[in-house]
Amino acid sequence: MSEEQNKPLEGTPKSYSEDSIQALEGMEHVRMRPSMYIGDVGVRGLHHLVYEVVDNSIDEALGGYCDTISVIINEDNSVTVEDNGRGIPVGIHKKEGVSALEVVMTKIGAGGKFDKDSYKVSGGLHGVGVSCVNALSSHLKATVYREGKIWEQEYERGKSLYPVRAVGESDKTGTLVTFHPDEQIFQQTIEFSYDTLAGRMRELAFLNKKIRINLTDKRYLDKEGNPVFESFYSEEGLKEFIKFLDGNREMLINNVISLETDKNDIPVEVAMTYNTSFTENLHSYVNNINTHEGGTHLAGFRRGLTSTLKKYAETTGMLDKLKFEISGDDFREGLTAVISVKVQEPQFEGQTKTKLGNREVTSAVSQAVSEMLEIYLEENPADAKTIVQKVILAATARHAARKARELVQRKTVMSGGGLPGKLSDCSEQDPTKCEIFLVEGDSAGGTAKQGRDRNFQAILPLRGKILNVEKAMQHKVFDNEEIRNIYTAFGVTIGTEEDSKALNLEKLRYHKVVIMCDADVDGSHIATLILTFFFRYMRELIEQGHVFIATPPLYLVKKGSKKAYAWNDKERDALIAEYGQGAAIQRYKGLGEMNAEQLWDTTMDPSTRTLRQVTIDSLSEADRVFSMLMGDEVPPRREFIEKNASYANIDA
Ligand code: 0RA
Numbered sequence: 001m002s003e004e005q006n007k008p009l010e011g012t013p014k015s016y017s018e019d020s021i022q023a024l025e026g027m028e029h030v031r032m033r034p035s036m037y038i039g040d041v042g043v044r045g046l047h048h049l050v051y052e053v054v055d056n057s058i059d060e061a062l063g064g065y066c067d068t069i070s071v072i073i074n075e076d077n078s079v080t081v082e083d084n085g086r087g088i089p090v091g092i093h094k095k096e097g098v099s100a101l102e103v104v105m106t107k108i109g110a111g112g113k114f115d116k117d118s119y120k121v122s123g124g125l126h127g128v129g130v131s132c133v134n135a136l137s138s139h140l141k142a143t144v145y146r147e148g149k150i151w152e153q154e155y156e157r158g159k160s161l162y163p164v165r166a167v168g169e170s171d172k173t174g175t176l177v178t179f180h181p182d183e184q185i186f187q188q189t190i191e192f193s194y195d196t197l198a199g200r201m202r203e204l205a206f207l208n209k210k211i212r213i214n215l216t217d218k219r220y221l222d223k224e225g226n227p228v229f230e231s232f233y234s235e236e237g238l239k240e241f242i243k244f245l246d247g248n249r250e251m252l253i254n255n256v257i258s259l260e261t262d263k264n265d266i267p268v269e270v271a272m273t274y275n276t277s278f279t280e281n282l283h284s285y286v287n288n289i290n291t292h293e294g295g296t297h298l299a300g301f302r303r304g305l306t307s308t309l310k311k312y313a314e315t316t317g318m319l320d321k322l323k324f325e326i327s328g329d330d331f332r333e334g335l336t337a338v339i340s341v342k343v344q345e346p347q348f349e350g351q352t353k354t355k356l357g358n359r360e361v362t363s364a365v366s367q368a369v370s371e372m373l374e375i376y377l378e379e380n381p382a383d384a385k386t387i388v389q390k391v392i393l394a395a396t397a398r399h400a401a402r403k404a405r406e407l408v409q410r411k412t413v414m415s416g417g418g419l420p421g422k423l424s425d426c427s428e429q430d431p432t433k434c435e436i437f438l439v440e441g442d443s444a445g446g447t448a449k450q451g452r453d454r455n456f457q458a459i460l461p462l463r464g465k466i467l468n469v470e471k472a473m474q475h476k477v478f479d480n481e482e483i484r485n486i487y488t489a490f491g492v493t494i495g496t497e498e499d500s501k502a503l504n505l506e507k508l509r510y511h512k513v514v515i516m517c518d519a520d521v522d523g524s525h526i527a528t529l530i531l532t533f534f535f536r537y538m539r540e541l542i543e544q545g546h547v548f549i550a551t552p553p554l555y556l557v558k559k560g561s562k563k564a565y566a567w568n569d570k571e572r573d574a575l576i577a578e579y580g581q582g583a584a585i586q587r588y589k590g591l592g593e594m595n596a597e598q599l600w601d602t603t604m605d606p607s608t609r610t611l612r613q614v615t616i617d618s619l620s621e622a623d624r625v626f627s628m629l630m631g632d633e634v635p636p637r638r639e640f641i642e643k644n645a646s647y648a649n650i651d652a
Helices: 028-032 034-038 043-062 100-106 130-135 194-207 238-245 296-315 328-332 360-379 381-400 402-408 410-414 442-451 474-479 481-490 521-537 539-543 569-579 596-604 619-630 634-644
Strands: 068-073 079-083 137-146 149-156 165-169 174-181 212-221 227-232 257-263 266-274 281-286 335-341 435-440 457-462 512-516 547-550 555-559 562-566 584-587 611-613
Touching (some): 034 043, 043 130, 043 174, 043 194, 068 194, 100 137, 130 137, 130 174, 238 266, 238 335, 266 296, 266 381, 296 335, 296 360, 335 360, 360 381, 381 402, 381 474, 442 457, 442 596, 457 481, 512 521, 521 619
Parallel strands (some): 512 547
Antiparallel strands (some): 137 149, 212 227, 257 266, 555 562
16 A cells, blocks of 8 residues: 555545545455555464454544454454444445445445544554455454444455345444454464464553453463453553553652643653663554654654753753763663654654654654653652762763773774674675574584584674673673674674664674574573563664574484484474384483584574574563563563473473
C-alpha cells in the first residue's frame, strides 16, 4: 500500500456513514504481494494479522464506544477478536451496492480509515485494514451485533460466501471476527505465540488506559482445566507502564512523573522516572505503534528534558563547581520514559518505517515536557536534587572516561587501529557473505578455528564471561577489552553528528554474527551476557537480522561405523532405539569436547547446521527480561528461569 492511499480522499463526507467507507482496489494484489501489506509472511506477519483486527476495536474504544476487547486463540489456530462497540455498519453501501460490512471486509483501504474527520488514530504497522487480514485468511467469519439483530458473513481467501444475513436477535452491540490464517500464504507457520500476543495486548492496555483487553488461549489448559487466560487493564496508563518496565530496577525517586495534554491539536502523553541503573530506557509510540527508530517526538522529549533540567540545575547553582559541559546523554542515564503521541497523518521514515518524520511534533512534545517538568521540579525539590546529582555523576564519570569512549568512536577507529589480535579473520571481502563466530573460551575457539571454512567464517574467541553491561557504567563498557574487540572486529563504530550514541553499521564486516556457546547452563549464561550487550549497545544489529545463536548437539550416538548426533533427549532415545543393543552414547559437556570435524559437521556447516535467529518481538518486553536476568533483584530472575529453563535438567 503506498502512502498516497493512506491520505483521506477529497470530498469525503464529514460524518461516518456507510458512504464514507470508500472502496478502493481489489484484494488479489494483497495475496500476490502480502509482504507489501503486512511486512512479511513469517511469524511477525502472522501476528500482525491479529494486531490489525485488534486495532480496529481499539479505534472504536478510543472513540468512546467500546470498553472491552477479547482475543481468543482457538484450538485450530484461528483467532477470534470481539469488541462491544457499535458494530460495523451493515446497511447497503450506496456506491458499492452491497452491505457496508462486506465493503469493509473485502475492499482494500475501506473501513473508514480515509475519513480524516472521524476519530481514527490507531493503526497496525501498515494500517492496511481488516480486509487485508481477510485476504490472507483461508476462512473468516464476521458477526455483527447491531440494530437489535445478529448479522453475519463468511469469506474464503477474502471472497464472500454469501451476502450479509441476519441470523438472530440480540440487544447487544459489537463486532466479532474469527479468522484462520491461510497456510498457502504463511508457509513457515500458522501457530500463534501466546507470549507474543500477550506482550502486545499488555502494551496496548498500558497505551490505552481504561480499556479491558482479555486474552484466552484455548490450545492450553491450566491445572484446573481452564484455558490459559490473562486480562490486561490499566487504570492509569503510561504511569503504570513505567512501574511495570522498572519493576526489576531500583527506583531513584519515588514518583513517576507524567503528563497528558493536547499541544497544537496533537495529543501528547509522557511518563518517566529515574532508576539507579546506567541505561537509558526510552520507548516511543505514535498511534500505538512502537517507533523503534524514534523520530521527531523523541527529539522533542529529549529537548524538553535537557533544557528544563539544565535550567533548573543552573538556576539552583548546582553546576557552579562543574568544570566541563554536561552532554545530553548525561540527563538520560537511569531514565525510563514512555512517550506516546497521536498524529493524524503520520509520516514514517527510516529503514523499518518506524521513525516519525512530522516536524510539528517536536515542539509540541518539547513544550509539553518543559511545562510539566518545570512544575514538577519546583514542587518536588528533593527529587529534583536527586536527579541533578545523578546527572552530574554521569557527566563526571563520562568525562573521566572519555579516552575509553573515544576508542570506539568513529574517528579513531576509522583512522587506523588494526583488527584485534585474537580474531581469526576470513578471506572473503564481501560482508554479506561473511560470518563471525563469537566463541566462549580459547580452547573452543581453537577448535572452531580449525573446523571453520576460512573463506567466509571468522572466529573471535571471548575470554570467559564477558562484562555484564546491565550493571556497568558506560565507560566501563567501552573500557572492556573483549567488548572493544567486538566493536573493532565487527567494524562497528558509535557516534554521529546528530547522536553521540548512534551506531554506524555501514562498515559492518560480517552480516552473520553467530554466538556459539556450550549447550549448558554456563554456556547459556554467557550467550545471555553477549545478547545483553547487543541489546543495550548494538540493538540495530539484532533488529536488522544479523544476530544468530548456534545450536551444538548434546549427544553423539555410535554403533560400529554408524554415528549420529542428537540435539535433545528425544532424538537421543530415538537413535538408541534405532541402533539397538550396544549403542554408545557420548554426552557433549561443551564445545571443547568436539573435534574440529565434528564441530563443522554439526554446528558450523551452513548445509547442515541450525542457526536460531535472534529477533525482538517487543522492545519493552525485551527490556524487562534483560533488566531482570542481568540486574540486581534475584527472586524475579529465579522465577523466570524456572518457567523458561530448557537446560535445567542437564546439569541437575
Ligand atoms: C465504521 C462505522 C462505525 C463503526 C465501525 C466502522 C466499526 C468498525 C469496527 C471494527 C472492529 N470493531 C468495529 N466497531 C465499529 C459506526 C457507524 C455508526 O454506528 O454510526
